């Protein structure tokens with residue numbers, strides 16, 4: 001039996017730090033349930049001191065999840081740790097993750113503290129966290145740019161203080177695989193009590209090396225990897241969970257460890273996170289991109305048909321890809337619909353949510369004969385957001401004719417009052433967005449507009465993502481429909497609705513300690 005590699009998922013915390021990726025409490029619960037089905041060991045659910053919303057989301061995840069440890073992030077400050085401890089009270093298994101920066105530049109310029117002060121605060125924080133749980137993780141932030149002698153001192157002291165996991169973050173994605181692997185080996189070798197803690201790594205992807213750095217650390221003895229679904233995260237993101245897990249599994253000849261993940265849930269999780277955050281997955285993304293297992297070139301197809309392993313190193317089914325399979329149809333009833341979604345890890349919080357989703361399903365089934373799991377996920381994300389929206393799309397008519405300027409007529413219900421307007425544009429989508437803007441007057445800048453098909457075929461739903469910006473505030477919106485102009489209007493309104501309910505939160509690494 002090989003060692004176990006602990007998979008610590010931080011999609012709900014570091015992933016949420018991606019500009020525009022903030023999630024509501026209900027969305028976090030949906031993702032947490034999917035992660036539990038994926039059998040991740042630890043779910044970092046948020047930064048409870050950041051805002052009341054964050055606190056409540058961590059609390060809700062802690063109260064819901066039974067099979068994974070739920071973790072809350074806290075700066076090395078008593079008040080942060082108390083807030084995390086409170087949020088995690090209901091958890092079947094809780095962890096507090098506390099951190100303080102250790103690189104010269106962070107200590108001098110951000111914290112304005114000496115190394116000795118930092119060490120003292122870290123030890124105090126770990127001891128304080130131990131009053132809430134014996135499962136405490138300590139991170140020397142920006143370890144990738146910290147001095148190794150100081151890292152050895154602070155890690156030894158925090159292990160003595162009761163930290164059972166020591167996480168080595170490459171906060172700014174600066175290290176290289178060989179250096180990072182050696183760093184882990186050297187820390188384990190030089191720190192006298194290193195055998196009392198599990199060494200973990202947390203790599204950012206600024207140089208596109210987050211997964212490579214994490215894997216190099218694993219080869220050198222790290223036994224926890226912090227990662228996110230689809231590699232979501234601050235700036236260029238974190239190490240992608242699916243890539244780390246499948247590398248360890250596929251190259252078991254190299255890695256002396258295994259994970260307990262139910263890898264067939266990977267694609268479902270990837271889709272869910274992409275739907276909820278509005279961050280599309282690029283087609284050529286390893287493991288979860290739509291092309292990841294597509295063998296386009298004739299020679300490859302021929303090889304794969306003769307013997308699969310000629311060109312395939314993993315089985316698509318092992319990560320949850322399956323040939324598009326019809327799962328429900330026009331005649332499926334409400335119970336079949338609810339049961340099927342339960343099987344996908346989707347539950348409704350109220351009858352109202354179920355009714356809206358079921359109505360949307362029936363509408364879709366009228367337009368599209370075969371409904372696949374991918375359709376259901378897109379449809380449910382859409383339906384659940386609609387229930388809580390302040391601005392609702394009531395009607396949309398577009399006219400697009402060769403040689404004529406396209407125009408759109410839009411009716412919106414804004415806080416219970418209906419209004420209609422028409423506008424012209426360079427295309428039907430442009431006209432629709434202009435009409436919506438005439439009614440809403442948000443003056444947001446459209447940064448990104450993307451359309452992807454949810455399944456194959458011309459009757460497939462189009463999934464539209466938009467990214468809007470105003471005065472530095474960024475929101476993502478998404479919408480799905482078999483009509484891509486309607487999907488576009490939904491995505492635009494979804495983003496505007498998020499702007500109307502901005503999530504106020506502190507950023508764990510940017511706010512100064514007080």
Ligand code: KIV
Pocket residue numbers: 014099139141142169170171172202204508509
């Ligand atoms: O990147 C980082 O250093 C972090 C820490 C809070 C672990 O996210």
Ligand code: ZN
Pocket residue numbers: 014169171202204234
């Ligand atoms: Zn991070």
